[in-house]
Amino acid sequence: MLELAIVLPTLNERDNLAPLIERIDAALRDVSWEVIVVDDDSTDGTADAARALALADNRLRVIQRFKRRGLASAAIEGMCATAAPFVALMDADHQHDPALLVQMLAAVKAGDCDIAVGSRFVEGGSAAGLSSQTREKGSRLANRLARRVTGVEMTDPMSGFFLTRSEHLRAAAPRLSGIGFKILLDLLATANPSLRVKEFPLQFAERLSGESKLDSAVAFEFLVGLYDRSFGRFVPSRFALFGTVGAAGVVVHLAVLTLLYRFAGEGFALATVFATFAAMTFNFWVNNWLTYRDQRLAGLSAIVRGWLGFCATCAIGALANVAVATLLQARGFHWVLAALAGILIGSVWNYALSSRFVWGR
Numbered sequence: 001m002l003e004l005a006i007v008l009p010t011l012n013e014r015d016n017l018a019p020l021i022e023r024i025d026a027a028l029r030d031v032s033w034e035v036i037v038v039d040d041d042s043t044d045g046t047a048d049a050a051r052a053l054a055l056a057d058n059r060l061r062v063i064q065r066f067k068r069r070g071l072a073s074a075a076i077e078g079m080c081a082t083a084a085p086f087v088a089l090m091d092a093d094h095q096h097d098p099a100l101l102v103q104m105l106a107a108v109k110a111g112d113c114d115i116a117v118g119s120r121f122v123e124g125g126s127a128a129g130l131s132s133q134t135r136e137k138g139s140r141l142a143n144r145l146a147r148r149v150t151g152v153e154m155t156d157p158m159s160g161f162f163l164t165r166s167e168h169l170r171a172a173a174p175r176l177s178g179i180g181f182k183i184l185l186d187l188l189a190t191a192n193p194s195l196r197v198k199e200f201p202l203q204f205a206e207r208l209s210g211e212s213k214l215d216s217a218v219a220f221e222f223l224v225g226l227y228d229r230s231f232g233r234f235v236p237s238r239f240a241l242f243g244t245v246g247a248a249g250v251v252v253h254l255a256v257l258t259l260l261y262r263f264a265g266e267g268f269a270l271a272t273v274f275a276t277f278a279a280m281t282f283n284f285w286v287n288n289w290l291t292y293r294d295q296r297l298a299g300l301s302a303i304v305r306g307w308l309g310f311c312a313t314c315a316i317g318a319l320a321n322v323a324v325a326t327l328l329q330a331r332g333f334h335w336v337l338a339a340l341a342g343i344l345i346g347s348v349w350n351y352a353l354s355s356r357f358v359w360g361r
């Protein structure tokens, strides 16, 4: 009877697949297994290569997703697509050793633990396969942050290599975020807290072929995710980003103003007009690139339309700001308080309007 499903998320891993299936087969001689490749429409023909392998070996299955990205969401979908009682997640690039699956399966099966994790940072493991010093430092930092924020007690909650009963995964799946790479962390933070974790020393090897897909966008999403867990209830991450960009915009405004008014000797009104446009353009650009990275406007006409819409939004926001500030000041509030209230109302207004009309769908 089918016992274990091994999910391999892939993004351009064509040349790694065939040798990995051989290693899995060699390691799992006494286990009835299947492999589920979840490919995000790789451009190197990974899905075709996987299907060719699957024709020759009916223990392989292929899910090809279109217009989708993300290691975590691919992992969740693959792990929910099996009838096997046990399920493992593993990188397809040979950095994880399939031989470890045998001990991991035995431990979960025997009830030693509910989730078996391949850990680089537990006694006997190693992170030598991380491509650089920076990457290793980043990995340790991410681990520390993750432990602090979620309270999970383990050495490597960022590991992409674990095995569990598939029912545990299905129970948690509706609440998993599916964003970025941090599937295990999400699982631990979401799942029934009584699930017991055991770590197995993993010698994190070097990638066989191709290159890592963990880029700065993935790292940024990770930080946003941690923020959301800790402060998202109070101030949503998107609004926090919007506000931070707005504060940077004030600096841009003042810089341009100083340049034109103090140094170039322009009139104050004209200098203010230029400074205002510079700040709005800056804010529009950074928000489009960062705050609304998932809804980014692209192409000249979309960008011009977005920029005009953003300027119009800001104009209304500025009116709201002036109205609130003058009203409060006239009612006897301290002028600094009145100004801050105006800024807050103006920003909320800008945020609400621009997320609906500039970046809304």
Ligand code: GDD
Pocket: 008, 009, 010, 011, 012, 013, 038, 039, 040, 068, 069, 070, 071, 074, 090, 091, 092, 093, 095, 139, 158, 159, 160, 161, 181, 182, 207, 211, 212, 213, 214
């Ligand atoms: N389907 C799909 N979609 N697969 C993806 C995607 C995606 O968007 N991004 C990456 N993958 C696949 C890769 O093809 C590979 O099989 C696996 O996920 C891991 O990706 P790598 O790009 O090799 O990640 P890494 O080696 O830099 O990161 C590893 O170490 C991290 C900790 O340092 C992974 O194990 C991470 O899970 C882990 O957090």
Ligand code: MN
Pocket: 091, 093, 095, 207, 212
């Ligand atoms: Mn890798």
